Amino acid sequence: MNRAPPAMFRVLQVISALLLAVMLVGCASGGGANRVAAGKSLPAPDTTNSAGAYEGANDYRLGAQDLIEVSVFGVQELSKTVRVNSNGQISLPLVGGVMAGGRTIPELEKELAKRYAEGYLQRPQVTVFVKEFSSQRITMEGAVKNPGIYPLTGKISLLQAVAVAGGLDPLADLNGIVLFRQVEGKKMAAAYNMRELRSGRIEDPALYGDDIIVVEQSGSKSALRQFLQSVPAFGLFMAL
Template identity: 70%
Template sequence: MMSRLWIRTALVLLLGAMLAACSSGGETRGRMTTAKAGALPAPDTTAASGAYEGATDYRIGAQDLLEISIFGVQELNKEVRVNSNGQVSLPLIGGMMAGGKTIPEFEAELAKKYSEGFLQNPQVSVFVKEFTSQRITLEGAVAKPGIYPITGRTSLLQAIALAGGVDDKLADLGGIVLMRKVAGKRQAAVYDLREVRRGNIEDPQLYGDDIIVVEQSGSKTAFRRFIESMPILGVFRWF
């Protein structure tokens, strides 16, 4: 109940900023920039599931599934899920704090720990197999609005499926709003779900903390005003 209230409050605040930008005079609009369709940048945290092969800035979170391997010591290779306190339990060394650390930081700590009386110059590799600490928010005319974890590379269509699909009686398929924070500012895109399904416009990859709102047909909400202010499908604007 509280999570739904928090979502609605956050959306109201976002709408205030969006509509202020859309309804301002020429000076404000002159400070707004656009990006080509399909060119929506990654968010500040680069928190995309499935996008971290070799990445160095992702920080491990609770419920992430880690694949830990030590070169030449197969007996110590293990898949382990980070618990709610951010810890994992590993052979020989026991509990280790993984939450909040980057992959290189955690690899270095494991190598140091295993070298203290167990192994000589251990080569430790950590791979995040499931990014369950990453979450997206779906609101509006979907079957099951709420906050959902993403555990692999997830697109807009897949996210809507997680929420049970759109409400066929209420949803405006041309009014799908995707919001995320990039370079300290909120960026939004309006998608037509029919065009995405047909392959005419890109089915965008989602990132942790993305917000997707499916507008209702015939509504006269603030989101409707924002959608109508967008020039064409897939064009993104800063606000």
């Protein structure tokens, strides 16, 4: 698993400082576009990395290293699990190499049906299922045991992501879990209390590709720490 470089953490510290600055400006001006909303979930992102990607939605575009399962109804011999290579291609029985990268699932199904219909099968019914979304990644930073960049292999929540990263560092602040996400062209952030998440008193949020999770260290004097101390840390979010 690739570790996030020290430079990444410095970038996140800058983001945290900007977050605090924007929040203070928003408070001074009485709110507006930069607002903090307590008790609400962070919206889903506005990219092809959205929730639908993990449910086979039509707008998800396949990428390198995605693992897909191709099935042809009634022809078990043609069913195969393949990984999209670095050039975006897959190789299948009879039809050989097919470009999958950049295509949506319906687009690939249509292309494969066309290929199999050209001299092989009559009205083939092709189904494509994504088993691993390896082109989608999340970043775990701060006070977790194994910080780094992790591929998404399906649906995953914030608690599950912390577990994948080896759990929290003993010095982690349970009240200092911050999720950064791009929503409608804006960087947004939500702070969570680990005790509240574990108890089920607040919803365990689903994660999406390009999400960044930062776990603050107990006793830290960073800008992120000041932000967390200034607002209630449960399901709140703000636009940057």
